[in-house]
Amino acid sequence: MVFEEQSWPEASAPTHFATAERSSPEELRLEAEACLGHPVAGFLMHALDGLVLILDAHRQILATNDKMLQVVDTADGCVMGRRPGELFGCIQVAGSPGGCGTNHACAHCGAVLAILEAQRTGKPIQSECLLTLRRGERTESVEFELVASPLAVGPHQFLAVVLHDLSAVKRRDALERLFYHDVANLMQGIRGWADLLASGASTSRDIAQKLAHLTDLLDRELKSHHAMAQAEHGELKPRVRAVLPLEILVDVGDLLSRHALARDRDVELLPAPEEQIHTDPELLSRVVLNMAVNAVEASFMGETITLSAQLEGPDIRFQVHNPGEIPADIRTRIFQRSFSTKGAAGRGLGTYAMKLFGENVLRGKVGFDTGPEGTTFWILITR
Missing domain, CATH: 1.20.58 (Methane Monooxygenase Hydroxylase; Chain G, domain 1)
Known part of the structure; x- marks a missing residue:
């Protein structure tokens, strides 16, 4: 367990879900000393199989077991005072006004929901959570089964959270x-x-x-x-060669035409730059095809799906547009592995694969824009 202090958002920081309030460094130190000196807490950290966190009432970490320290990045030497998502490197933390638990996306996080429910009811809560983590330039999806259990230590009310990596x-x-x-x-x-x-x-x-x-x-x-x-x-290593942007769009359009739903939609290929780009055309086609299939499945009969490419300085952006708008409650989960709006087991990997191939392998940037005018999925890569 490490006791170095670190900076975090102000206690009065706004929140979009759970409270942003945090304990002061001195309060954390006293709580950690009480926790580490308690025999039950010590037993939990050393005897349980899995990753163990002891949290205070503000969801901040007081103690961890050695297994936890082996799987998370502690290069800055700071553990105490962080919240779980901050320790693991959850990508939602960066856009959170008060840290882990305060983003709009946290309303769908199994870990945050289990912790809050265990605090509310005073009973153990079992759940699963899917996190997307930032590992340097790569993103990684991890899935945990967890149990959050109340733990009384003198006047303190802590939580013991045990996670198993699934x-x-x-x-x-x-x-x-x-x-x-x-x-x-x-x-x-x-x-x-x-x-x-x-x-x-x-x-x-x-x-x-x-x-x-x-x-x-x-x-x-x-x-x-x-x-x-x-x-x-x-x-997976990309096989880079020169290719025209239009070749990518034509390949995707040809494959999309064989999709059953595409027969009832209009697929339009816009003019593309005539300058060659250097990329792995097969992987890039897979990314754009997944975007196109997603657009077809999210559109209605007679609507138009548009495929396009445009130069942006040293980069090129491939885009797929459909007239529909993504509901606000699912936008933050679009790229999570296994998340699907269609409810079919094993589906939902199409958008995840966009990120996997587009960012981790092709070293591009994948995203989407959505609103009343429709939804555009895009990949931006260096040409």
């Missing part, structure tokens, strides 16, 4: 469900055309073309899932 299991399950879903759909199409060929109800040339399209899609799906697994482990 990231590997959740990642594998999500990828497996998505893989089986996508491959099963393609195999169903291949089987249907093969049966038609066997029945002699259509010309072999027509069927051969359909089967060639489906096997090409199947090959791309297999490569895409393999690439995602590699990217999650930081093992």
